[in-house]
Amino acid sequence: MHIAIVGCGINGLLTALELLEHNCTITLFDQQQAGKAASWAGGGILSPMYPWRYPKAVNDLAQYGKALYQQWNAKLQPITGIDFEIHDTGxxxxxxxxxxxxxxxxxxxxxxxxxxxxxxxxxxxxxxxxxxxxxxxxxxxxxLSNIRNPRLLKSILIYLKQHPKVQFFENTWIDQFEIQHSQIQSLKAQNGQHFQADHYVIATGSWSAHWSAQLKCSIPVKPIQGQMLLFKTPEQWLPTMCMNRVMYLIPRTDGHVVCGSSMQDLGFEHRPSLKTQQDIYQASIELVPDLEQFPIVKQWAGLRPSSPEGIPYIGQMPNFKNLWANFGHFRNGLCMAPASAVLLRELICEHAHTVDAQAYSPLRHFQANTAE
Structure with a gap:
């Protein structure tokens, strides 16, 4: 079975890994460099922040995150030479x-x-x-633990790019789906190229609403910007993750401390703002005053794919037999991604389900909004 996956964030990449394990051939597309959007920008906490504030459907997927990442790390590290750095800090x-x-x-x-x-x-x-x-x-x-998401993404990309059953097309904007009789016949890129597969997966994160007009449904996903700071301290300096008023500090093993995060509805604006960076800095110093003595080595912003209640869309797209969704994970994409990929593989390959698939079905919102 040949699967085309549009979007190479963590959900697209893990979907590819899962399907490869079940003898599928994979073609991956990304509008920019793979693994460089929200998946790279996040903090990597392997749990929802304040999980009791989230719906059951979010936590049902997130609870498998750490164990599945440990399994993938054990499989990929001997091949890629990269450790995901799953850090058990509490x-x-x-x-x-x-x-x-x-x-x-x-x-x-x-x-x-x-x-x-x-x-x-x-x-x-x-x-x-x-x-x-x-x-x-x-x-x-x-x-509770965290994972170093840039290393995670780098390891997965090295593994997939050397795999004989995977083909990559980066910096390739997929312009439209070629549709006939409720089936996707092919993908058409902006440069005019056509690509055919048996099944097609949309894993385009914050950009997923782009497909609404062509697929004649209203996809309620939009970008929400989050900004981050990175301090450099001595190795093992900050022993635990810390959180207060939705602001967090995440220590890495080499002494970097990730600080975040803001949440602003600014469309597709990627640039950090000075005011927000100052707010994050002050919140960080309020938690750990000694951070003031260490340098800020990086600051950045990412775009989270927000969805109603933060519950992702995983499953068959309405009115299409071979088109599938895996997007809308909002603030918990990294910790939900491994189980999201498992669920989508179960649905495509018609395997038994790990979790209640109906909780994530695109039909729960898209069908009601289907255009005439």
Whole structure:
């Protein structure tokens, strides 16, 4: 079976990996360099931030993220020479209004990785001595981890590009689907080239609404900009991830600390703004005052593919027999991506489902909005 995947963010790339494991041939397209949009720009926390604030459908996919990434890392690292750097730091949350829900969440959902306990200031300082003295308590999630997404993407891309059953077309804008009798017959690129496959997957993230007019449906996905800062500290300097008022610090093993993130509806604007960067910097220093002594080595912005409730669209597109969706993951694309790819592979290959597929079906919104 030959699958064409439009979009080479983490969801498109993991979909390719999953389908390759089941003997499919893959052709991948991206309008720019593969793996350089939102997937590269994110923080890499392998859990939704405040998972109790999200619908069950988001957490049902996210709970498999770490284990599946560990499996892929074990498979790909001997071939690519790149470690995803899954970093078991745990997480400290300082939002007191979330303490009660956070404490009971693991038991309510039967997700052991989300187990938490409240720390007083003495124990808090033992776990992370750099935390500001203003914080007297924290909710500690010892089992949460982060992944270094640029390394993850680089490893997957090296693996796919050397695979004999994969073909890549980067910097290739797919202009339209060639449609006949409710089937996609081929893809047409902006340069006039046509590409044929048995099945076609849309994994175009924030750009997915582009297909609404041609497919005669309203796709409720739009870009939401998020900005980030990167500090460089000594190796292993910050021992835990930290979060307060939706702002987070994520330590990498080599001493880099990722700080974010904002959320602004600015269309497809990629450029960071000075005001937002200053806000992120102040929030970071408020959490960990000692960061002030270290340099900022990078700042950037990415575009998240927002969707209603943050629940992605995974499954068959309405009115088409061989067109599939895997987009709309909003703020949790990286942690949902492995299980999203598994689910889409199960649907395309007609395998048993890991999770309730109906919760992610494009039919839940697109069918009601189908144009005449």
């Amino acid at each position: 997480m400290l949350i300082f939002d007191q209004e979330d303490f009660e829900m956070g404490l009971s969440y693991a038991e309510q959902t039967r997700q052991p990785m989300q187990q938490a306990k409240i720390l007083d200031q003495t124990h808090l300082k033992q776990i992370n001595p750099h935390i500001s003295d203003q914080f007297k308590q924290a909710l500690h999630f010892p089992h």
